[in-house]
Amino acid sequence: MDQRGPGERERTMARLVAACAASLLLYFACFAVVLDRPLSFGWLRHEINARLARGAAIEGPKLVILAGSNGPYSHRCEIIGPLLGLPCVNAGVAVGISLDYLVARWRPLLHRGDLVYMPMEEAQYVRERAANALGPDAAIMLRHDRATLARLPPHRWLGALFSYDLRGALMAVIETALAAAGFRDPRAAVDGESNAMGDHIGHTAVLALANASTLQAARPYHPTAAQIRTGYGGVLIARFLDWAHAHGVSVIGGLPTGFDDSPIPDATIAAIRAIYETHGARFLELPNRSRYPRSAFFDTPDHLNQTWQAVHSVAVACGLAPLVAGRQRVIAGNTVCHSKQRSDDAVAVERRTASPVPISQGIASSLRPSQ
Amino acid sequence: MLFHSQPFVLGFLPACLAGCFVLGRFVGGTAALAWLLLASLFFYGWWNPPFVLLLLGSIGGNYVLGQHLLRLSRAGRRRAARAWLSGGIAANLTLLAVFKYADFLLHIVAPDAPPLGISLPLAISFFTFQQIMFLADSARQDRSDTGSLTYATFVAFFPHLIAGPIVRPKDIIPQLQQRALAPNADNIADGVMLFLLGLAKKLVLADTFGGFADTGFDAAASGAQLTLFEAWYAVLAYSLQIYFDFSGYSDMAIGLARMLNVRFPLNFASPYQSRNIAEFWRRWHITLGAFLRDYVYIPVGGSRCGTLRNCANLMGTMLLCGLWHGAAWRFVIWGGLHGLYLVAHRHCPFTLPRLLAQALTLLAVIVAWVPFRATGGAAGWSILAGMAGLHGIALPQMIVHALPPLGWIATPVEVLPWLGDARTLSFPEVSACLLLGWGIVLLLPHVHALTDRARTWALTSSFAFSMQAMFFAPHVAPFLYFRF
Numbered sequence: 001m002d003q004r005g006p007g008e009r010e011r012t013m014a015r016l017v018a019a020c021a022a023s024l025l026l027y028f029a030c031f032a033v034v035l036d037r038p039l040s041f042g043w044l045r046h047e048i049n050a051r052l053a054r055g056a057a058i059e060g061p062k063l064v065i066l067a068g069s070n071g072p073y074s075h076r077c078e079i080i081g082p083l084l085g086l087p088c089v090n091a092g093v094a095v096g097i098s099l100d101y102l103v104a105r106w107r108p109l110l111h112r113g114d115l116v117y118m119p120m121e122e123a124q125y126v127r128e129r130a131a132n133a134l135g136p137d138a139a140i141m142l143r144h145d146r147a148t149l150a151r152l153p154p155h156r157w158l159g160a161l162f163s164y165d166l167r168g169a170l171m172a173v174i175e176t177a178l179a180a181a182g183f184r185d186p187r188a189a190v191d192g193e194s195n196a197m198g199d200h201i202g203h204t205a206v207l208a209l210a211n212a213s214t215l216q217a218a219r220p221y222h223p224t225a226a227q228i229r230t231g232y233g234g235v236l237i238a239r240f241l242d243w244a245h246a247h248g249v250s251v252i253g254g255l256p257t258g259f260d261d262s263p264i265p266d267a268t269i270a271a272i273r274a275i276y277e278t279h280g281a282r283f284l285e286l287p288n289r290s291r292y293p294r295s296a297f298f299d300t301p302d303h304l305n306q307t308w309q310a311v312h313s314v315a316v317a318c319g320l321a322p323l324v325a326g327r328q329r330v331i332a333g334n335t336v337c338h339s340k341q342r343s344d345d346a347v348a349v350e351r352r353t354a355s356p357v358p359i360s361q362g363i364a365s366s367l368r369p370s371q
Numbered sequence: 372m373l374f375h376s377q378p379f380v381l382g383f384l385p386a387c388l389a390g391c392f393v394l395g396r397f398v399g400g401t402a403a404l405a406w407l408l409l410a411s412l413f414f415y416g417w418w419n420p421p422f423v424l425l426l427l428g429s430i431g432g433n434y435v436l437g438q439h440l441l442r443l444s445r446a447g448r449r450r451a452a453r454a455w456l457s458g459g460i461a462a463n464l465t466l467l468a469v470f471k472y473a474d475f476l477l478h479i480v481a482p483d484a485p486p487l488g489i490s491l492p493l494a495i496s497f498f499t500f501q502q503i504m505f506l507a508d509s510a511r512q513d514r515s516d517t518g519s520l521t522y523a524t525f526v527a528f529f530p531h532l533i534a535g536p537i538v539r540p541k542d543i544i545p546q547l548q549q550r551a552l553a554p555n556a557d558n559i560a561d562g563v564m565l566f567l568l569g570l571a572k573k574l575v576l577a578d579t580f581g582g583f584a585d586t587g588f589d590a591a592a593s594g595a596q597l598t599l600f601e602a603w604y605a606v607l608a609y610s611l612q613i614y615f616d617f618s619g620y621s622d623m624a625i626g627l628a629r630m631l632n633v634r635f636p637l638n639f640a641s642p643y644q645s646r647n648i649a650e651f652w653r654r655w656h657i658t659l660g661a662f663l664r665d666y667v668y669i670p671v672g673g674s675r676c677g678t679l680r681n682c683a684n685l686m687g688t689m690l691l692c693g694l695w696h697g698a699a700w701r702f703v704i705w706g707g708l709h710g711l712y713l714v715a716h717r718h719c720p721f722t723l724p725r726l727l728a729q730a731l732t733l734l735a736v737i738v739a740w741v742p743f744r745a746t747g748g749a750a751g752w753s754i755l756a757g758m759a760g761l762h763g764i765a766l767p768q769m770i771v772h773a774l775p776p777l778g779w780i781a782t783p784v785e786v787l788p789w790l791g792d793a794r795t796l797s798f799p800e801v802s803a804c805l806l807l808g809w810g811i812v813l814l815l816p817h818v819h820a821l822t823d824r825a826r827t828w829a830l831t832s833s834f835a836f837s838m839q840a841m842f843f844a845p846h847v848a849p850f851l852y853f854r855f
Contacts, residue, residue: 012560012823019830020567027835040796134843162839166579169836170803171796214788217595 031164032142035172038179041136045144047093051198052105055089061113063088064106067256068095068121069200073303074257074290075119076313077197083317083337084324086115090198094136095121095302099236100156101137103243104148112248115324117316118237118276119254119290121302122264125272126223126231133159139168203298204306211299218294220262220301225271238279245280252276252323253283257312258301260291284319372417374566374623375573375841383414387529388554388630395552403552404524407631411527415493422492426527429466433459433502434522440509441516456510460503467499475698494533496695498526500662505540507666514541521547530627534620536638536658546633558629564826565626568818571833572619574840577612580808583791583801584609584744590789591750591757598765601789602757604801609744610737611808614643617656622818641817643736646728648712651736659695663688678718685717686710696743701751705743712739767798 036042055064063086065071071092081088091106099120110116133156141149142160149160164172195201208215228234244251253276255264273283296308304312318337372379387410395403416423436459443452468476474486505522508514517525517540525544526532587605591597597605621638628635642655652660664673668688674681686707693706712735723731738755745751756762766781791797815821821829 013556015823015827016560016564016830019827020834023831023834024838026831027839040794130843159843162835162843165839165844166575166807166836167800167804170807171800174799174803175796210785214793217593217788 027164028161031139031169031172032161035164035169035176036143037139037168037172037175039175039183040171041140041143042175042179044093044097044136045140047194047198048097048102048105050194051089051091051093052109054196054198055091055106055109058087058089060087061111061115062086063115063117064110065090065092065198066102066106066116066118066120067092068097068124068302069093070095070119070121070256070302072194072198072200073203073298074309074312075117075316076199076201076309078195078199079310079313080117080317080320081197083314084115084321088197090200092198095123096135098132098135098137099124099127099233099240100132100152101135101141101148103236103240104151107243110244110247110249114249115320116244116249116251117254117284117320118251119256119316120233120237121256122221122223122228122268122272123233125234125237125275126227127233129155129232130159132232132236134163138163200303200309201306203303203309208298208305214299215294215297218259218301220258222262222264222268225265225267228268228271228275234275238275241276241279241281250324251281252320253281254316255285255290256302257290257292257297257304259294259297260288261294262301263291264289282323284316284323286315286319288315372414374620374627375570377841378417380841383410384627386410387414391552391631392554400549400552401520404520404547407552408520408524408527411524411529411532414529415527415532418493419490425492425495426498427523429463429498429502430523430526433463433505433526434517434519437502437505437509437517437522440506441512441514444510444512452510456506459506463499463503463506467495470495472694472698497535497537498532500537500659500695501526501531501540504537504662504666508540515545515548517544517548528628528633530624530631530633531635534617534624535656536621536624536635537662538635538658542636543633552631555632558632562626562628562630564830565629565818566623567626567830567834567837568826569619569622569624569626570841571829571837572615572622572818574844575833575836576808576811577614577616577619578840578844579804580608580612580615583804584612586791586793587789588744588746588750588754591753592746595789596753596762597757597789598763598787599757599760600764600766600798601787602754602762604790604805606737606741606744606754606758607805607809608801610643610740611805611812613740613744614639614812615808618817625819637819639817640819641812641815643733643812644729645732646725647732648709648716648735651732652709652713659692663692667691674717681717682714685713689713700748701742701745705739708735708739708742767795769795770798 055062063077063081063084065075065077065080065088067075069092072090075090077088077090091102138156138160141152141156142163149157193200193202223231241251243249253272255269255272258264269285269289273285276283290312292304292308292312296304296311298305314337321337372383374380387407390406390410391403394406412423412426415426436455440452440455440459443449443455470489470492473489477484477487505514505526521544522540524547525540528543528547531538584605587597587601588609590601591605618639625635625638636658638657640654640657642651645651645654668684671684671687672680673684676684687710689706689710690703691706692709693702693704696702696705722728738758741754741758742748742751745754753762764781765784765787766777767786768783771778771781771783786793786795787798791801794800816825818826818829
């Protein structure tokens with residue numbers, strides 16, 4: 001580049017600074033006001049809001065299952081709620097949704113006497129602060145929910161302002177165009193959908209066959225106890241537990257579902273348990289530590305297929321009952337907790353795969369008379 | 372310390388510039404140069420302090436030998452100079468061999484022997500080649516007299532120390548000798564502009580494509596069979612990653628040097644727009660290509676000999692080029708492929724139409740990246756088989772629904788498991804990113820050929836994304852060429 005005169009030199013510097021400033025302004029304007037991701041984040045927003053609406057509509061004590069997608073895929077309020085005699089909401093949506101955002105949305109709806117069950121995915125405990133600040137909720141808040149954003153700490157504001165990377169920006173353009181063209185989300189056809197309680201339904205063993213090779217190849221990662229103890233996600237969970245304890249909300253921690261050929265190390269489980277027990281909550285560890293054969297899953301280690309979702313839900317309800325004041329009696333009259341029949345039924349249906357849906361309906365309906 | 376890390380941008384760089392300019396203004400050029408040397412050694416030692424001693428030892432030894440060579444040449448003692456030069460080159464290459472190639476050579480000689488586990492000093496390939504140039508130029512009297520401080524600063528100069536550009540001593544040392552370390556607004560503005568555009572190439576583009584490439588290549592390494600689109604997308608993404616990563620680094624290095632009033636040569640000039648493989652090597656890693664041409668290919672005879680010998684010279688030079696990138700067969704194969712391409716091009720009896728020639732060159736370069744990136748022979752073959760469609764052709768259901776004729780050639784699947792994040796919309800996401808990346812490299816001029824106005828637009832469109840990646844992205848990937 002040629003040497004320039006003083007006037008030109010000043011203009012060069014000014015142009016440099018102006019380009020940087022304009023870049024930031026355009027970026028903020030685009031992502032806070034103009035662009036959106038109506039398909040991916042729009043779907044998440046819809047799912048979160050539907051669950052919140054269900055929670056707000058319940059009067060009196062309720063059970064809230066709080067996790068990532070392990071909540072709705074592997075747990076069924078439709079089964080657990082009746083077994084415990086509590087109205088239930090499956091509040092989890094996706095593991096990427098930041099816990100502090102979810103808690104900020106749910107806190108106004110949680111009251112003394114409510115029960116929160118948290119079978120959080122291992123990844124939630126070790127999630128880094130930076131990743132937490134850039135979850136999909138950051139973009140959702142920036143565009144649609146600035147009231148919740150205002151209630152979160154300043155580093156979340158900055159994270160929300162800078163939540164779009166190049167991929168996100170391109171997807172915003174693509175999704176906006178697809179939505180405008182009337183694109184129909186194909187997920188319901190291949191994944192199933194959510195019911196009124198927030199449970200994921202329709203993720204049948206038949207549909208799971210399409211994911212068999214992915215499930216066989218999956219190699220779950222288990223964080224170490226030290227990672228669990230120092231993870232930022234664990235800090236957020238501990239903060240929520242302290243708040244719940246102070247406000248009379250009972251919390252019970254739990255283990256996420258996973259492959260039985262990939263057990264969570266004992267030390268890791270102990271570290272997870274310690275987070276709950278040192279912050280006024282209790283912890284449910286099922287005899288099988290929520291481990292199931294790979295054939296019981298839908299598409300990832302966090303997602304049981306619908307048949308086994310029902311089996312696991314019964315096990316969770318039966319495990320929760322003794323830990324919840326006044327609920328032992330409700331469940332004591334139901335033989336489902338004292339029988340191995342439920343898993344045998346599930347296995348039988350799994351083998352028949354032609355009609356896997358009735359198992360959950362069957363279990364759910366068999367429970368109704370004892371409510 | 373990485374150019375795109377917060378400690379570098381917020382701490383090291385301002386302190387280094389301020390120290391240089393203040394000392395240059397109030398104490399003198401020598402003090403400023405000394406500060407620059409100390410800062411560069413600090414920069415190098417940030418990664419592994421003990422290796423600073425190795426760097427200093429290499430600089431000291433080569434400086435003494437270079438001065439001796441210059442004296443011998445000036446005295447007309449050419450045979451002695453040649454002998455000392457051979458010894459010096461051998462010593463440098465031995466040092467490189469010990470640290471970089473010992474395990475590789477041991478594995479060839481004794482495949483069952485346990486690895487020596489010698490850790491590789493950062494940038495040893497770069498500062499070794501840099502100093503071989505100095506020795507050769509000394510023996511040829513192709514440089515001026517140089518003080519030890521200037522020489523040490525030249526070798527350790529942080530903008531090019533880690534990953535080049537490989538600069539000729541006679542081009543840079545005079546600039547340092549001018550002691551012109553006073554702030555120059557033009558150079559600072561140009562340097563900052565180049566640095567920020569390089570930063571965007573690295574953080575916004577290279578790291579995005581790196582994620583896509585890693586998904587495919589890692590899957591192949593673990594035994595997965597990638598279908599046609601997964602394999603092609605992984606390789607196309609890697610081709611973009613390595614270009615944006617290394618050319619971004621080079622732009623940042625050129626920008627940093629410019630801030631200190633030092634001009635580096637161009638290292639990348641839109642290489643994927645080349646119309647033949649020889650042109651590609653005049654546009655890709657230009658300074659390495661120039662080094663190999665001037666210090667290896669031409670000295671062994673170049674094209675001034677028979678056809679067979681010329682082919683051998685080309686192959687030998689490119690095999691060395693491959694080996695320079697790393698101690699592994701995959702780099703040798705990559706170098707060998709480029710050697711074959713160059714031989715074929717040199718002796719090709721016909722000329723192709725421009726677009727066809729460009730497409731063929733691009734295809735050859737892309738295919739050669741497969742062994743370069745794949746972590747093993749099996750993974751490389753698997754990727755190539757996937758690119759040939761031998762593992763089938765699959766497309767997401769939503770795409771086949773939207774364009775039913777695609778169903779004739781592709782199997783509809785829920786998601787492609789080895790493409791992006793394996794989500795429903797991963798296919799359009801990766802496609803859009805690749806379209807953008809290839810559009811930039813194939814249709815636009817390179818950063819140094821842009822007008823001021825175009826550069827300003829480029830900065831406006833990228834700066835916010837760079838800041839997003841630098842300060843908010845949870846993971847920052849190192850430069851690919853740090854490994855070399």
